Amino acid sequence: MRQAFAAAALAAALSAFGASGGHAEDVIKIGVVAAESGSFVSAGNTIPAAERLATKEINDAGGVKIGGKTYKIQLEVRDDRTSIDTAIAAARELVNDVGVQAIFGTESHDFSIAMTKITGPAKVLQFTGNSTLGQFLTKEAVARGGANHYVFQTEPQEFQRSGSTAKGVLALLTPLMAQPPKHSVVFVANDVAGRYLSSHYVRALEANGQKVDLVYYPPDTQDFTALLTRIKGMKPDIVHFWYNGDETLVAHPQAVQLDVAPAYFLFGVDPGVWRERKLTSGAPLTLSCVPMCWGAPPTKAAAAYFDRYFGMGATKGVQSSVSLLYYDYLHWYVKALEAVGRLDDPDAVVDWLLKSKYQGVVSAAPLVFNDRHQVTFATEVCLVKPNTSGQFKCAVEEPPAAPPPGDPGN
Amino acid sequence: MSGRVSGRVASAAFLLLLVALPWISPSYRFLSIAISTGTVAITLYGLAVLFGQAGLMSVGHAALMGVGAYSAAILALRLGIGFWGALPCAMLTAALAAGLIGLPSLRVSGHHFVIITYAFCTLLTIVLTNGGDATGGASGLDLDPVGRLFGVNFDSVRNYYLLVLAALLAAMLATDLIARSGYGRTLRAIRENEALARAVGINTALHKLGAFMLSGAFAGLAGVLQAYYLRHISPGLYGGLPSLYIAMSVMLGGARVLYGPLAGAVIVNFLPEVLSIDPVDSRMAYGAGLVLVILLLPGGVIASLADLGAWAAALARRTAGRWTQLAQGR
Numbered sequence: 185m186r187q188a189f190a191a192a193a194l195a196a197a198l199s200a201f202g203a204s205g206g207h208a209e210d211v212i213k214i215g216v217v218a219a220e221s222g223s224f225v226s227a228g229n230t231i232p233a234a235e236r237l238a239t240k241e242i243n244d245a246g247g248v249k250i251g252g253k254t255y256k257i258q259l260e261v262r263d264d265r266t267s268i269d270t271a272i273a274a275a276r277e278l279v280n281d282v283g284v285q286a287i288f289g290t291e292s293h294d295f296s297i298a299m300t301k302i303t304g305p306a307k308v309l310q311f312t313g314n315s316t317l318g319q320f321l322t323k324e325a326v327a328r329g330g331a332n333h334y335v336f337q338t339e340p341q342e343f344q345r346s347g348s349t350a351k352g353v354l355a356l357l358t359p360l361m362a363q364p365p366k367h368s369v370v371f372v373a374n375d376v377a378g379r380y381l382s383s384h385y386v387r388a389l390e391a392n393g394q395k396v397d398l399v400y401y402p403p404d405t406q407d408f409t410a411l412l413t414r415i416k417g418m419k420p421d422i423v424h425f426w427y428n429g430d431e432t433l434v435a436h437p438q439a440v441q442l443d444v445a446p447a448y449f450l451f452g453v454d455p456g457v458w459r460e461r462k463l464t465s466g467a468p469l470t471l472s473c474v475p476m477c478w479g480a481p482p483t484k485a486a487a488a489y490f491d492r493y494f495g496m497g498a499t500k501g502v503q504s505s506v507s508l509l510y511y512d513y514l515h516w517y518v519k520a521l522e523a524v525g526r527l528d529d530p531d532a533v534v535d536w537l538l539k540s541k542y543q544g545v546v547s548a549a550p551l552v553f554n555d556r557h558q559v560t561f562a563t564e565v566c567l568v569k570p571n572t573s574g575q576f577k578c579a580v581e582e583p584p585a586a587p588p589p590g591d592p593g594n
Numbered sequence: 595m596s597g598r599v600s601g602r603v604a605s606a607a608f609l610l611l612l613v614a615l616p617w618i619s620p621s622y623r624f625l626s627i628a629i630s631t632g633t634v635a636i637t638l639y640g641l642a643v644l645f646g647q648a649g650l651m652s653v654g655h656a657a658l659m660g661v662g663a664y665s666a667a668i669l670a671l672r673l674g675i676g677f678w679g680a681l682p683c684a685m686l687t688a689a690l691a692a693g694l695i696g697l698p699s700l701r702v703s704g705h706h707f708v709i710i711t712y713a714f715c716t717l718l719t720i721v722l723t724n725g726g727d728a729t730g731g732a733s734g735l736d737l738d739p740v741g742r743l744f745g746v747n748f749d750s751v752r753n754y755y756l757l758v759l760a761a762l763l764a765a766m767l768a769t770d771l772i773a774r775s776g777y778g779r780t781l782r783a784i785r786e787n788e789a790l791a792r793a794v795g796i797n798t799a800l801h802k803l804g805a806f807m808l809s810g811a812f813a814g815l816a817g818v819l820q821a822y823y824l825r826h827i828s829p830g831l832y833g834g835l836p837s838l839y840i841a842m843s844v845m846l847g848g849a850r851v852l853y854g855p856l857a858g859a860v861i862v863n864f865l866p867e868v869l870s871i872d873p874v875d876s877r878m879a880y881g882a883g884l885v886l887v888i889l890l891l892p893g894g895v896i897a898s899l900a901d902l903g904a905w906a907a908a909l910a911r912r913t914a915g916r917w918t919q920l921a922q923g924r
Contacts, residue, residue: 222873265866265873268831269630272824273867276751277623294734298826301739319733374723376732376828 211258212248212527214239214514215278215308217289217299222266226430227291227506231313232261233498234507235288238514240496248518251525257518264290271295275302284308285527286517288510293317293376300335307334307530309517313509315339316380318594321556334530336537337558338509339475342381343591344583345563346388351581352565353449353470354392357422360468360567361447365421367395369445371411371435372426374400381427384591389424391588401435408435409442416444424449429502433457440465455479455566457502459574469568471576473505475546476564480576482548489545512544512551548580556594612759616752624868625755631864632758633820638844638855639765640812646849647778648805649785653834653841654695654711657718658810660832662688662817664722667735667827677740677748677822681815688814689807696806700799715837722829734828737821758819762856765812770852772808781805842880846887848894857896 216235219228239257242248248255260282262274271290278284279302286309290296293316300320303310317337325332339345358364368389372382378400386396397418401411412435415423423445425432429452436450447468455471456479471477478500481487486508493507494500517533519542524532538557541550547561554560562580569575587593611618616625637655645651665687666680675683699710722729729735740748740757748754772778783791784798792798821827839862847858866876891898 263870267867267873268824269627269863270867273623273626273630276626277621280622280751281620294826294828294830297734297736298824301825316733320736374732375830376734379723379732 210253210255212255212521213258213260213282213284214517215275215282215284215287215289216259216261217264217271217274217278217287217295218261218291219266220261220263222264224266224291226501227503228264228266229499229501230504230507231289231291231510232259233493233496234511235259235261235514237493237496237498237507238511242515242518249522250527255527257514260284264292264295266292268292268295268298272298272302275299279303279306279308285521285530286311288312288514291506293380300332304331304334309334309336309530309533311336311338311510311513311517313337313339313506314377315342315345316377318342318556318558319380321558322594323555326555326557328531328534332557334534335557336513336553337556338513339558340560340563340583341554341556341558341593342384343388343587343593344560345475346381346384347391347584347588348563348581349451349472349565350385350388350392350394352472352563352579353422353424354389354394355581356470356565356567356577356579357447357449357468360570361421365394365447367397367418367420368422368424369397369399369415369418369420370424370426371399371401371408371415373403373405373428373431375403378403378427385424385426387588387591388584390590391584394422401431405431406434408438412439412442412444415439416442420445422447422449424451426451429453429457433502436465440467449565453502454505455568455576455578456500456504458568460500462573464571464573465568466570468570470565471568472563472565474503474563475508475561476505476580477566477578478504480564480566480578482564482578482580483545485545508546512542512546516540516542516544516551609763613756616755622751625751627864627867629751629755629758629823630820631859632755632762633816633823634840634843634863635856635859636758636762636765636816636819637813637840638847638859639762639769640809640816641840641844642769642849642855643772643781643812644805644809645844646854647773647781647785648802649781650700650802650806651708651841652711652806652809653708653837654714655809655813655840656832656834656836657711657715658688658692658813659817659820659836660718660722660827660829661691661810662814663821663827663832664729664735664817665814666818666821667730667737668728670737671735676738677818678743681818684818685811685814688817689811692810692813693803693807696803700802700806712834712837715832715834719829719833722832730828732829734826737825737827739825740822754823758823761815761819765815766852766856768812769855773850777801842884844894845884846880846895848897850893851897851900854894854896858894861895 216232218231219225239259243256260278264271264274278287287303288311293314296312296314318341321332321337324330370382370386372378386398389396399415425435432450432453449470451472452474453471454473454477459479476482476486478490481490520533520536523536538553541552543550551559562583564578564580566576566578637659641655662684665684669675669680695714699707723732746753748757780796780801788798843858843862844855846861848854
């Protein structure tokens with residue numbers, strides 16, 4: 185014990201004086217900003233966990249080869265503490281003090297937008313999973329010289345995710361219902377993500393023949409009974425609990441208790457969580473993941489990824505699959521650096537990313553960034569066999585190529 | 595050296611340290627947290643006028659910051675008015691918003707006033723979230739950088755820190771001047787015994803309204819500074835929880851002493867960040883700390899430290915006197 189302590193103290197002292205065993209110049213510093221504490225920790229924890237796994241794999245495979253030199257990835261993780269002030273301070277530190285090449289994160293729309301004001305002028309690439317960024321990633325904004333030229337959205341355009349999800353939910357639920365569903369109610373938090381995401385999902389359901397009512401609940405609601413009673417009065421065929429998995433797990437039992445609808449859909453609740461918590465539902469129920477489920481991985485590559493991910497000690501949570509919005513992109517970014525052969529030309533890296541394809545875990549088809557720096561892939565939806573905790577039937581419906589009528593597409 | 599002189603020397607040294615900070619600490623993270631803390635501290639000085647002098651506690655000051663921030667953003671986006679033009683306009687708008695809330699709510703006092711200010715916070719969040727293109731809805735609004743003035747580039751973090759520091763020092767000075775003025779004495783008279791103040795001819799409602807509007811102007815100033823630092827604002831920044839933190843900070847630091855609000859901002863905003871304390875843990879600590887402060891240190895941490903210092907000095911003087919007597923007797 186004493187020896188271990190002495191070794192640790194020596195290592196700390198050496199690193200403090202910049203005299204670690206490796207060559208300090210032979211590293212590529214990559215920043216991660218995510219909530220490792222505070223109220224967004226459920227999603228936030230997945231980002232550093234995914235990037236630690238990707239970093240380990242890249243470094244174990246020999247590192248990054250650029251211009252005849254080999255570099256190791258040095259991950260610089262900063263906890264944003266679910267505070268925009270801390271996120272901004274972290275971005276300032278990573279960009280100006282540490283000098284990172286790229287930043288991955290955050291999980292929050294507002295934080296990510298505010299961070300782009302720091303990463304953009306410094307020409308630091310920022311990969312963030314928020315599909316809400318779609319409003320800001322216009323063709324003009326991502327063009328060279330534009331405010332968001334160095335920002336990449338690692339989640340599909342929202343109309344695509346909504347379209348893929350809506351098709352999956354209706355395809356899985358319809359055979360179990362007495363008559364085909366015609367009327368859906370989307371129940372969602374009245375916040376930035378909720379309003380943005382639901383606006384697309386409503387259009388996607390309408391495009392699939394549903395009459396849709398949208399009901400907002402105040403963020404951080406715990407007692408949903410008043411609003412659910414109102415929804416029951418609308419006589420819906422399906423209630424779609426949209427976007428916040430943690431709040432959905434509070435609201436859904438209350439809906440079941442009130443017998444609000446004959447069928448339900450819970451967005452962002454992984455079948456793995458349903459199984460581990462031994463939850464059951466008498467009514468037909470579908471679950472979806474962002475983007476694919478660790479409790480029922482749709483491909484061998486995804487299953488192997490989740491084995492490695494949890495093998496590193498990552499938490500099995502409602503939003504663990506969010507990690508996939510970050511894992512592939514570090515690998516892809518490293519390939520871009522190797523292809524460009526330089527560390528000091530972020531514009532060339534952006535250009536290479538835009539013309540390349542990458543076969544990642546998150547999608548059966550290769551990933552491609554479009555001209556608004558967004559990717560395309562499908563969302564997995566799983567049906568829970570009634571009155572069971574661990575029997576699922578899953579579908580991965582291809583996303584629509586174009587937005588449905590009434591959806592502006594961003 | 596007398597106590598007053600040594601106090602002034604300590605104050606001057608502290609302020610010099612704040613000014614020199616960008617040259618002492620090159621860390622952008624440190625400066626960034628200092629900027630956030632500074633903007634909150636400006637709001638706290640406004641609340642110190644309201645709570646410390648007039649005895650009215652508001653838990654809606656984040657909303658008043660929001661009024662300032664959104665005013666600045668809307669002026670910039672719709673009318674092309676930049677930071678310097680927006681600054682007085684936003685302060686005025688926030689003061690008017692405080693006046694609007696104050697008109698009906700100052701007829702009540704104590705808990706009722708607190709509840710109404712909190713309700714304003716919630717109402718503002720709903721209005722901003724559902725404000726469509728005018729407020730950017732739930733997504734919020736973006737701002738351009740402050741830019742240059744007289745050749746100074748305020749896009750640089752160091753210069754922005756100095757700008758926030760200048761605003762903070764102005765807020766401290768204004769608070770001190772108010773506290774020492776006849777107006778401050780009037781507010782304190784209302785705080786101590788409103789009925790008596792009214793009986794001697796003070797228009798208490800008008801003065802309470804004035805204090806609330808003044809306090810709102812401070813919050814508006816802080817809102818503009820915060821908005822131009824973050825360059826992206828959204829309704830969530832100005833809801834109930836940030837308002838509660840502001841109220842808690844002023845109670846922890848102390849509203850009736852010059853350095854109390856600054857200490858509150860440092861305790862709640864700065865220390866947990868630089869010490870990397872888990873926000874959930876720090877919330878629990880603040881809850882417990884607030885109860886302890888209310889029970890044991892009703893004047894706040896800084897006032898109690900000053901009392902403790904005075905008590906220690908008196909004790910030292912008495913002890914020294916006794917030793918002198920003993921020595922002379924021997």
